[in-house]
Amino acid sequence: MVQPRKPISVSEAVSRVMQLPVHTYTETVPLEQAGGRILAADVHADADVPPFDRSPLDGFAVRAADTKEASRENPVHLRVLETVGAGHTATVKPEAGECIRVMTGTMMPEGTDAIIMFELTKELENGALIEITRAFHPQDNVVIQGEEMKRDSVVLEKGERIHAGAVAGLATFGCAEVETARPVKVGVYATGTELLEPGEALEPGKIRNSNAPMVLQQLREAGAEPVYYGQLPDEFELCYEKVADALQHVDALITTGGVSVGDFDFLPAIYEKLGAEVLFNKIAMRPGSVTTVAAIDGKPLFGLSGNPSACFVGFELYAGPWIRQAHGDTHPYLQPAPAVLGSDFPKPNPFTRFVRGIVRFNESGMVAVPAGLDKSQVVTSLARSNALIVLPGGTRGYQKGDAVDVLMLRGDGSDTFSEPVKER
Numbered sequence: 001m002v003q004p005r006k007p008i009s010v011s012e013a014v015s016r017v018m019q020l021p022v023h024t025y026t027e028t029v030p031l032e033q034a035g036g037r038i039l040a041a042d043v044h045a046d047a048d049v050p051p052f053d054r055s056p057l058d059g060f061a062v063r064a065a066d067t068k069e070a071s072r073e074n075p076v077h078l079r080v081l082e083t084v085g086a087g088h089t090a091t092v093k094p095e096a097g098e099c100i101r102v103m104t105g106t107m108m109p110e111g112t113d114a115i116i117m118f119e120l121t122k123e124l125e126n127g128a129l130i131e132i133t134r135a136f137h138p139q140d141n142v143v144i145q146g147e148e149m150k151r152d153s154v155v156l157e158k159g160e161r162i163h164a165g166a167v168a169g170l171a172t173f174g175c176a177e178v179e180t181a182r183p184v185k186v187g188v189y190a191t192g193t194e195l196l197e198p199g200e201a202l203e204p205g206k207i208r209n210s211n212a213p214m215v216l217q218q219l220r221e222a223g224a225e226p227v228y229y230g231q232l233p234d235e236f237e238l239c240y241e242k243v244a245d246a247l248q249h250v251d252a253l254i255t256t257g258g259v260s261v262g263d264f265d266f267l268p269a270i271y272e273k274l275g276a277e278v279l280f281n282k283i284a285m286r287p288g289s290v291t292t293v294a295a296i297d298g299k300p301l302f303g304l305s306g307n308p309s310a311c312f313v314g315f316e317l318y319a320g321p322w323i324r325q326a327h328g329d330t331h332p333y334l335q336p337a338p339a340v341l342g343s344d345f346p347k348p349n350p351f352t353r354f355v356r357g358i359v360r361f362n363e364s365g366m367v368a369v370p371a372g373l374d375k376s377q378v379v380t381s382l383a384r385s386n387a388l389i390v391l392p393g394g395t396r397g398y399q400k401g402d403a404v405d406v407l408m409l410r411g412d413g414s415d416t417f418s419e420p421v422k423e424r
């Protein structure tokens with residue numbers, strides 16, 4: 001007889017997964033491979049930024065004192081000694097009445113203390129002289145050494161995700177190599193005798209395996225190293241052996257399908273035979289109430305539902321945060337944001353729903369609508385969704401205009417948050 005499963009709340013399920021032990025291994029990689037990874041150590045500035053006083057524009061480096069008396073009625077003439085481009089340094093030091101023509105980024109020539117932009121000067125004698133009709137003060141238009149950041153300050157903190165801007169920061173401070181979290185290796189098996197690979201033609205009773213490619217991509221987006229082991233037919237012994245073997249080679253294993261109570265849903269029996277501890281096998285959520293997480297020697301086995309929407313949501317709520325936490329990411333959870341419902345959800349549901357939705361900005365803020373059919377077995381709504389609309393369980397439905405939380409899906413893992421989803 002099938003034993004009834006006792007549902008636990010989403011937050012309880014999340015907290016059980018997040019309590020599994022993690023070992024963050026680090027790996028030093030070249031800067032060009034560091035993007036998307038998590039920093040494993042704070043990065044300090046190895047020099048002031050900018051590293052020298054410099055000109056922020058194309059103009060003339062002058063001694064401010066020379067311009068003190070300049071006015072329309074009393075224009076001052078300065079002799080131009082040379083032209084210096086960015087990357088070069090001046091070869092002469094201007095004395096009274098002399099200046100140097102400089103380009104944006106040029107180091108301030110010795111003896112000069114202000115920059116006058118071309119547009120405020122008049123060139124005379126074929127550029128050998130310039131005429132100035134107003135006074136300038138020391139440091140006018142000069143970018144001062146260290147004004148942006150002082151040497152030894154913290155540029156980026158351990159646990160931050162290395163996005164494009166962070167790469168610029170690392171490059172600025174000479175980090176040709178970066179200490180990062182080593183991506184956790186996560187194996188994937190799709191179970192189901194009905195599955196065809198995407199390249200295969202449809203045949204009666206069979207469907208294409210969309211879960212495995214989807215989960216592999218979710219893993220990449222979460223920064224893990226995916227290992228695809230393939231599809232498994234619903235045969236207990238074979239599945240048991242493959243799962244047991246894969247566990248030897250990965251930090252975590254994801255299976256899709258076979259976690260429910262059907263005659264050919266063998267994952268529960270596999271966990272039992274493995275001696276794995278089942279953290280939960282029923283969550284008060286839709287889709288994906290059968291999402292099961294077990295652990296063996298602290299290593300998680302994520303048993304995601306075969307239903308594509310449920311599989312997707314199960315990954316995003318449990319596997320993704322665990323992976324990011326294992327990388328030392330200080331923001332492992334999906335980012336919640338307040339939104340307003342753009343359509344009605346009249347049917348009450350005792351379980352918290354995570355509707356695959358589309359969130360758009362309009363004049364009144366963020367508006368969330370379902371991306372397609374809101375059913376566990378639906379795959380096509382996933383293709384267009386950019387958020388999960390959170391509809392806490394209860395005895396009433398929801399109306400257009402109700403305030404809700406949405407969990408933003410970004411795909412690149414950058415939009416993550418330090419707190420898990422809260423149920424009301």
Ligand code: AMP
Nearest residue numbers: 190192209210211212257258305306307
């Ligand atoms: P299961 O969780 O194994 O009971 O499967 C639930 C539903 O999801 C069934 O209709 C399956 O055919 C379908 N399904 C299972 N695995 C996949 C997969 N890898 N890709 C797409 N659909 C699947």
Ligand code: MG
Nearest residue numbers: 192257258306
């Ligand atoms: Mg199945």
